[in-house]
Amino acid sequence: MPISRPAILALSSLLLSSCQHAAPQSAYEQHEGRALAQAACGGCHMVEPYGLSANPQAPEWAVIANTPGLTRETLLTWLTEAHNYPDQMDFYLEQDEAELLADYMLTLRRDDYHPPY
Template identity: 75%
Template sequence: MMRIAAGVGAMALLAACQTAQPGVAEVDPEGHALAQAACAGCHSVEPYGLSPNPDAPEWPVIANTPGLTRETLTTWLVEAHNYPEQMDFYLEEDEVELLVNYMLTLRREDFHPPY
């Protein structure tokens, strides 16, 4: 987790320089930076693009899953035993909140899966 925390700090500074796009929810730079540091090795954590690992769903696909709520997403991230073997890591409560908040900014009313 120490390497992730160091990377998050640097990425948060870079993300803070980005400007918001019209019609897109305000992105918390710290949540985006954590997603980049902890998850982007396998998942696409950006609004568009395919995941580096074809078996890892893109975050916009997850965020726009019918029936997904803040509560169900939070529960899934907290319950580490639900993770696939490749995701064998632990998230602190504040990290879960940051990731959930960021992931929910990827919701779009006009969303269409990339495949």
């Protein structure tokens, strides 16, 4: 049974705690994180700053990155320990891969962000 976008966002909010910004990334690390995001996640999620996900049940990364309370630590926990539902998301990330993805995702934060829906 597919999970709805509002349910994913509500669940994400429950999992997240105090707001924190990502550690600064070098241009190379940001490029590597973006490339990994596109390859591993871009088939379902929009991993760029603007646009809608190919899978309507997969939240856009900008929506996730701008969720109040999201921290690098909660995002890393999600990517390494809880990222297995639905079955399509059940894959393993090495710690360095999870860090690249989390740090790239946090570059999508904007002070003037407004969700697309």
